[in-house]
Amino acid sequence: DTEVTQTPKHLVMGMTNKKSLKCEQHMGHRAMYWYKQKAKKPPELMFVYSYEKLSINESVPSRFSPECPNSSLLNLHLHALQPEDSALYLCASSPSMSGLTNYGYTFGSGTRLTVV
Amino acid sequence: GQQLNQSPQSMFIQEGEDVSMNCTSSSIFNTWLWYKQEPGEGPVLLIALYKAGELTSNGRLTAQFGITRKDSFLNISASIPSDVGIYFCAGRPDYGGSQGNLIFGKGTKLSVKP
Numbered sequence: 001d002t003e004v005t006q007t008p009k010h011l012v013m014g015m016t017n018k019k020s021l022k023c024e025q026h027m028g029h030r031a032m033y034w035y036k037q038k039a040k041k042p043p044e045l046m047f048v049y050s051y052e053k054l055s056i057n058e059s060v061p062s063r064f065s066p067e068c069p070n071s072s073l074l075n076l077h078l079h080a081l082q083p084e085d086s087a088l089y090l091c092a093s094s095p096s097m098s099g100l101t102n103y104g105y106t107f108g109s110g111t112r113l114t115v116v
Numbered sequence: 117g118q119q120l121n122q123s124p125q126s127m128f129i130q131e132g133e134d135v136s137m138n139c140t141s142s143s144i145f146n147t148w149l150w151y152k153q154e155p156g157e158g159p160v161l162l163i164a165l166y167k168a169g170e171l172t173s174n175g176r177l178t179a180q181f182g183i184t185r186k187d188s189f190l191n192i193s194a195s196i197p198s199d200v201g202i203y204f205c206a207g208r209p210d211y212g213g214s215q216g217n218l219i220f221g222k223g224t225k226l227s228v229k230p
Contacts, residue, residue, distance in 0.1 A: 004158075042204055042220035043159065056217065090158050104149045105206075105218060107158035 002027060006091050006108035014116055015081060021111045023074040023091030031055075032074040033105065034066060035090040043090055043107075049074060050096070081115045088112055122205050122221030129195055130229050137224040138189040139205035147208040148181050148188035149218070154201045162203075163190070185210070195228050202226070 004025045013019050023032065031050050035043035048056035049068040057066075063085075065077040074091055092105040122139045129135060139148070147166055151159035163174050165181035165188060172179055179190045188207070192199055205221040 006158075040202075040223075040225075042222055045217055048217065092158075104147075104161045104164040106161065107151075109156075109158045112156065 002106065004091055004093055004106050004108035006089075006111050008111055009109065010112045010114075012114045012116060013078065013081065015083070017081075018077070018079045020078065021076040021089055021091075021113075023076075023108055024072055025093045025106070026072055027093065027106065028071075028095075029093035029106070030071060030096050031094045032068065033092040033094075034064075034074070034076050035092060035107075037088040037090055037110070047076075078113075081113075083115050086114045120205060120207060120219055120221040122224060124224055125222070126225040126227070128227045128229065131195060131197060133195055135192040135195055135199070135226060136189060137203060137205075138187060139207065139221045140187040141207060141209075141219075142186070144185040144210045145188075145207035146185070146210040147218075148179070149206040150177075150179050150188070150190045151204045151206060152201045153204060153223075159204055192226075195226075197228050197230050200226055200228050 007022045033048050034046040036046050037043045045058050046060045047066040052068045063080050067075040088110040090110045091108045094105045120139050120141050149164050150162045152162055153159040163172050163179040168181055168185045169183050170181040176193045181188055202223045202225050204223045206218045208218055
């Protein structure tokens with residue numbers, strides 16, 4: 001299994017809703033990432049988990065709350081989002097956060113989030 | 117923060133033509149990756165480079181890790197309509213032995229006319 005699976009593929013939520021994005025990989029990767037991508041822009045790093053511990057938070061607003069329940073799963077909990085948070089949210093994984101890797105980062109297909 | 121300069125921003129070519137795009141940085145990188153992204157999908161890794169001077173091919177795609185460790189290029193030979201998409205370079209800065217996070221270029225949008 002060489003995939004990163006993200007669910008749901010599409011999500012529409014109101015500004016008062018609470019929702020969660022899910023990401024799963026079974027490649028034994030120990031680093032997992034959340035990226036946000038706006039249209040026609042490159043992905044922007046949000047969070048990095050290394051060995052199930054939050055390693056990097058790129059000054060992301062607290063309305064985004066990541067969680068790594070185990071080495072295969074990564075969640076992103078959403079609460080009180082704003083319309084400008086609408087974007088493609090990408091999950092990625094890599095064998096480790098540091099050190100050379102022969103596989104780069106493997107990305108999921110993303111969740112297209114629309115905040116109304 | 118650290119930025120990558122990717123060019124060209126967009127390309128409109130005829131099917132069968134060769135394509136070349138590149139990325140440059142102001143500092144040394146120890147990893148260069150090339151991704152392709154199609155609408156509604158996540159980036160897909162095309163080629164990964166880990167050594168200065170390394171030249172790697174993947175079918176009609178060829179990429180090189182520049183000798184200066186500050187640049188990389190991607191060539192696509194004999195383009196076909198399914199090559200359409202946005203190509204991103206990504207690199208990991210070398211902070212004197214430790215590794216930085218992946219940094220993305222702004223992308224090259226490729227359009228191929230049949």
